[in-house]
Amino acid sequence: MAEAGATRRIAEWVAEVPRARTAQVAGLAADGMRDAIGCILAGAGEETPRRVAAAVARWGGGQARVVGSGQGLAAPWAALVNGAAAHVLDYDDTFAPLSGHATAVLVPAILALGEETGASGPELLDALVVGLEVMACVGRGVNPRHYALGWHATATIGAIGAAGACARLLRLPARATCDALSLAVSMAAGTRMQLGAMAKSVHAGLAAKAGVLAAAMAAEGVGGAAEALEGQWRFAEMFAGRPAPDGAFDPPGDNAKLAIEAVGISYKAYPTCAATHLSLDALLALRAATSFGAEDVAAIETELPMVLRRNLMHPRPTTGMEARFSMEYCLAAAATQGRLGLDDFEGDAIHRAPIRVLMPRIEMRGLPEADGAPPPATSVRVTLRDGRVLDETREIRRGAPENPMTQADHAAKFRDCAARMLPAERVDTAAAAIAALAAGGGARGLLDALVR
Structure with a gap:
């Protein structure tokens, strides 16, 4: 047989x-x-x-x-x-x-x-x-x-x-x-x-x-x-x-x-396209360590695998749905307030002035991936107006099995x-x-x- x-x-x-x-x-x-x-x-x-x-x-x-x-x-x-x-x-x-x-x-x-x-x-x-x-x-x-x-x-x-x-x-x-x-x-x-x-x-x-x-x-x-x-x-x-x-x-x-x-x-950990998450993890870590505000930022640059970059096709979103696929919006919102949640994609939230002012200062670049090789790490560089340059790199996003959320995190997410x-x-x-x-x-x- x-x-x-x-x-x-x-x-x-x-x-x-x-x-x-x-x-x-x-x-x-x-x-x-x-x-x-x-x-x-x-x-x-x-x-x-x-x-x-x-x-x-x-x-x-x-x-x-x-x-x-x-x-x-x-x-x-x-x-x-x-x-x-x-x-x-x-x-x-x-x-x-x-x-x-x-x-x-x-x-x-x-x-x-x-x-x-x-x-x-x-x-x-x-x-x-x-x-x-x-x-x-x-x-x-x-x-x-x-x-x-x-x-x-x-x-x-x-x-x-x-x-x-x-x-x-x-x-x-x-x-x-x-x-x-x-x-x-x-x-x-x-x-x-x-x-x-x-x-x-x-x-x-x-x-x-x-x-x-x-x-x-x-x-x-x-x-x-x-x-x-x-x-x-x-x-x-x-x-x-x-x-x-x-x-x-x-x-x-x-x-x-x-x-x-x-x-x-x-x-x-965030209600957005997964392609944004490593960049968000890196940016929020920098913000927590340095306590900068949106007004302090001269530029934000992020590099991520090209396969992820292609998903983020809405640099200037007009709806909450598009904003979930906008690296520019997600990073600007996170840099402005130090978090990113469900309410950031509702109603007129995506049109808030401090976020829209910061979005043009954000640049996203896709990194080529070699066949059979692991995807390149995602990096974020924040240049502050006082001349400081902050760098952070992430390979495993928060919430992955290798970098898990806590049970308290899961319970809070469910309640929310x-x-x-x-x-x-x-x-x-x-x-x-x-x-x-x-x-x-x-x-x-x-x-x-x-x-x-």
Whole structure:
């Protein structure tokens, strides 16, 4: 018998990995769940998810609820709306093998399908761990070239990972799981041209919706090509322009750490594009050490890898969404006030005079990256009017597994996010419901705590 292809190997792992193995990292999964749900709550009242919810409401209701409003929708539509909310403020985590935002796709898909099917808390966390592993397998096979070509991996690889997570939640056998992954490849789409537009945050929702649909169709016997990742017209060739390295798609062996532990999730300390974060870390460290103000600054220069620089395409933003993809705005705001938070991207905040005066003094340069070499470090140089020159370099951003935020930081972020949608007395209830997932709980009880 011929050796199973990459898609089948991943599908067999998804269907057969022991639940006792994923339970060993349930605490890490709960951390990811908390961060994603906080981001959904923070974004639920934003214009983009509200408009998406209005668009899909015309097709009727269902058993899966929209976080915040409690609007009942069919699971694919609830996943779409909650995914848009998770990503709209760009406060959601990143996952290195994916080169994108993992839980902003996985958690909306898992919550929607889980509420519809009555999934337990341990089942939700198990599905999250499995979905991350699928994203890691596919990401290793096509990145960094896939991302460098301009694909928004949150939308493309995200759809495949969500299909794996949903197949796990539905307890599909390997053959049907293979179909789910194959169907998701047919729904994988989205490019980085949408950075700064409403469509960019919708990408996370579209990937979540694709995962729910792919798994549900596979459960009903809808089939796809048996091999969807390797070979002619398959994902690697079409989306990365080359075959995957040998073994890149392979799931972890019995004694290997799972991706959620071996790689880890990188959480965001600022509600901006991740490409700004190392520069922000460096600038805020300099400001804390020197206590300069915006009026003291003659110039700020930052150098960062070209692949990150390309994401920051709005030097003079006109909206809060564009400002999240503006190095000039983010550094000017941070230099002016010594912090950067959700309120800095709302209403007229981006037009504040002290920030706009400083923005023309900020210069960003992209550094070329050699194939196969680690990305160059990010540096910031601040020249003060009194002649002093301050330099700082960063390679690992705050919130990455190697430079983690504290539990107090995570708790504060969740409270800040959740308070934008829930009454103060309900914020602790929501946090407790998430913490209770590993011990029992369930999707329906969790959603009860996440609606006003």
